[in-house]
Amino acid sequence: MTAPDTHPPRLYAPREPVFPRRVKGSFRTMKWGLMAAMLAIYYVTPWLRWDRGPVLPDQAVLVDLANRRFYFFMIEIWPHEFYFVAGLLIMAGLGLFLFTSALGRVWCGYACPQTVWTDLFITVERWIEGDRNARVRLWNQGWDARKARLRLTKWAVWLLIALATGGAWVFYFADAPTLMRELVTLQAHPVAYTTVAILTATTFFFGGFAREQICIYACPWPRIQAAMMDEDTITIGYRDWRGEPRGKHRKAEGAERLGDCIDCGACVAVCPMGIDIRNGQQLACITCGLCIDACNEVMDKIGKPRDLIGYLALSDEAAERAGKPPKSVWKHVFRPRTILYTVLWAGVGIGLVVALFLRSDLDLTISPIRNPLYVTLSDGSIRNDYDLRIRNMNNSERTFFVTLERNPSLTLTLEGRQGQLVTVAPDAMLIQRIYVTAAAGTPAARAERTPLRIWASDVASRTRVSVDTVFNGRPQ
Amino acid sequence: MSAKHDPSRQPGDPETTGHEWDGIREFNNPLPAWWLWIFYATIVWALIYTILYPAWPMLTRATPGVLGYSTRAAVAAEIERFERTNEPWFQRLVDTELAEIEADPDLNRFARSAGAAVFRAHCSQCHGAGAAGVQASGFPNLRDDDWLWGGTIEEIHLTITHGIRNETDPDARWSQMPAFGELLEREEIESLVQYVRRISAQPHDAALAEAGAELFLENCASCHGEDGEGNQALGAPTLNDAIWLYGGSEEAIRHTITYSRWGVMPAFAARLREAEIRAVAAYVHQLGGGQ
Structure with missing residues (x-):
């Protein structure tokens, strides 16, 4: 240990405000397109209609928590099929791993809601308060009428966007037109208002004020991504072997020894994270691509080749330093890790699709009554009781014929019904108590356990499913 | 040593804390100040919370909190809310003829659920949580198709309303089997045991059973019927079937004849509301043996 501290370092630092400058270029154009597409998907999806007949809701995408159904266009998921949602989440995770190991933090840079909404909020800020220099001036000056007006206008627009964001979220959980009417006429459920209020507040705060702080301090993903990326990952970087030594004074003596970087600061000025990409790979970089646009603009002006800052793989550095062409993108992307992620991702996907097409719109489960295991009847026969759950996952009422798989010892009766027909309402589950009786002295009555299969078949369509259970006898 | 005086620091290197061990320097990446403020805010929040809600332990109880919240009161309010919701259903149960309850699917679903809850609280102590009874104690199985006093709803x-052999309720149904140990000889009882075994199709001593037939007609048939078919008006069990209240072994039958049995069920008219009695009646009626 060296000499004791005379000036202890600061353990806490105030946030340095970031004023990203406007930039033009291919990445910026792509980001506008992606932003428009993703915001449109988010806001419009709950309003899409999908006809499912008279009984079921006609909202294309609906998470119906009250009735425990999830609708996605032609697909309807019941709670017992929740593995579809689990599978989709696993696919989303693996997909993220795949994209990150192949292309770096593309999720952070282009698709993450925090990035998209912050981008939108910064755009609004620029419309109202002007570009970078004007905003820096406004930040540094004292309060006056103009500053108050600009600030209030900006906050009002932000609040409207935030309200629309929080408002759109609740439409995924209830019929959108109905809920919209209720929200406006103040008749919606308090939970709806609370949800809208919370999401409005978080959107307003995260997009308007917290911005890059969320990515750097609140989000776990930047830390996890380090484990997904390696030297072959295509990511955004500064070609320091081309740019260094950097220098402003091109006409000065010794300028011929300088690299391509003229230290104009454009890449720093446009960065929404407030970092300098020339410091190398860093946790705060969300790879949004704006520094590429900014630098290319400058390189074009000074007549140097583009992509001093650009997408690159760190493993190409040696080749690029030596002036050789880098490996092709495909050679970087196709490596065992990305192939493994792709195989896993596709495997889960294929499994889900197969499961989706193989699933029946009729489902049976059975709960044997285990207290008591069996009941002895007057004539000495042995009866077992079961609760049969019949799920009619079809939007029409159906009648099912309930039978036992052939077993001469056993007979079936249904509580409260004559015969073996059960009618189940559309898109509903019915619990039917059933009784299975083994006549006195038959093998099933005397055996401790007898396997038993129960069938339910749709009288109209002949669709049938079975469920297996056991019959408990009374061993003599 | 302050970081800015660190001679080995290159331009662009992060600030260091100035700590160095064996040449390893510690970077200083200061936390944002707002993080600290949030920490202070949580402390303030916690203090306010302990003022509003029950929190600080005192000698006999915790401070009650100025909002007056208590989990007990919350549960009581919740129970009251459910009772209010259930009230129209209970009223419907009382207003509906007993025999009509099961014909109304919605009412029947409510009756079975409410009846199951009442059963667990008031009946399962004797009849068991599964309503299968306890043969060793003579608590009847309610799931089978044999009824002592009738199996219609x-x-x-x-x-349920008045109980059985219940001295506190004049409307309770009542019957008493004599203790034949005082009336018959041991051999006569033994032959009756064998006769009862015979009519219930169990292994028996044929000679003794034959001798018991006459005794049965004289002593037992008036209540249990000539063939041992029982009599629900008297609560006399059926003897010629496979179901036994106290057990069908020789010892159990011998004990029953010698000392008699005295199964008592309390009246629930004073303990339960009429609607609850109806609900539990519908529940028991639909356990598999209802008539």
């Missing part, structure tokens, strides 16, 4: 309702 009306008769089940009557039994």
Whole structure:
């Protein structure tokens, strides 16, 4: 240990405000397109209609928590099929791993809601308060009428966007037109208002004020991504072997020894994270691509080749330093890790699709009554009781014929019904108590356990499913 | 040593804390100040919370909190809310003829659920949580198709309301089997045991059973019927079937004949509301043996 501290370092630092400058270029154009597409998907999806007949809701995408159904266009998921949602989440995770190991933090840079909404909020800020220099001036000056007006206008627009964001979220959980009417006429459920209020507040705060702080301090993903990326990952970087030594004074003596970087600061000025990409790979970089646009603009002006800052793989550095062409993108992307992620991702996907097409719109489960295991009847026969759950996952009422798989010892009766027909309402589950009786002295009555299969078949369509259970006898 | 005086620091290197061990320097990446403020805010929040809600332990109890919140009161309010919701259903149960309850699917679903809850609280102590009874104690199985006092929903309702052999309720149904140990010889009882074994199709001593037939007609048939078919008006069990209240072994039958049995069920008219009695009657009626 060296000499004791005379000036202890600061353990806490105030946030340095970031004023990203406007930039033009291919990445910026792509980001506008992606932003428009993703915001449109988010806001419009709950309003899409999908006809499912008279009984079921006609909202294309609906998470119906009250009735425990999830609708996605032609697909309807019941709670017992929740593995579809689990599978989709696993696919989303693996997909993220795949994209990150192949292309770096593309999720952070282009698709993450925090990035998209912050981008939108910064755009609004620029419309109202002007570009970078004007905003820096406004930040540094004292309060006056103009500053108050600009600030209030900006906050009002932000609040409207935030309200629309929080408002759109609740439409995924209830019929959108109905809920919209209720929200406006103040008749919606308090939970709806609370949800809208919370999401409005978080959107307003995260997009308007917290911005890059969320990515750097609140989000776990930047830390996890380090484990997904390696030297072959295509990511955004500064070609320091081309740019260094950097220098402003091109006409000065010794300028011929300088690299391509003229230290104009454009890449720093446009960065929404407030970092300098020339410091190398860093946790705060969300790879949004704006520094590429900014630098290319400058390189074009000074007549140097583009992509001093650009997408690159760190493993190409040696080749690029030596002036050789880098490996092709495909050679970087196709490596065992990305192939493994792709195989896993596709495997889960294929499994889900197969499961989706193989699933029946009729489902049976059975709960044997285990207290008591069996009941002895007057004539000495042995009866077992079961609760049969019949799920009619079809939007029409159906009648099912309930039978036992052939077993001469056993007979079936249904509580409260004559015969073996059960009618189940559309898109509903019915619990039917059933009784299975083994006549006195038959093998099933005397055996401790007898396997038993129960069938339910749709009288109209002949669709049938079975469920297996056991019959408990009374061993003599 | 302050970071800015660190001679080995290159331009662009992060600030260091100035700590160095064996040449390893510690970077200083300061936390944002707002993080600290949030920490202070949580402390303030916690203090306010302990003022508003029950928190600080005192000698006899915790501070109650100025909002007056208590989990007990919250549960009580919740129970009251459910009772209010259930009230129209209970009223419907009382207003509906017993025999009509099961014909109304919605009412029947409510009756079975409410009846199951009442059963667990008031009946399962004797009849068991699964309503299978306890043979060793003579608590009847309610799931089978054999009924001492009748298995229609009306008769089940009557039994629950007034009880059986219940001295506190004049409307309770009543019967008493004599203790034949004082009336018959041991051999006569033994032959009756064998006769009862015979009519219930169990292994028996044929000679003794034959001798018991006459004794049965003289002593038992008036209540249990000439063939041992029982009599629900008297609560006399059926003897010629496979179901036994106290057990069908020789010892159990011998004990029953010698000392008699005295199964008592309390009246629930004073303990339960009429609607609850109806609900539990509907529940028991639909356990598999209802008539």
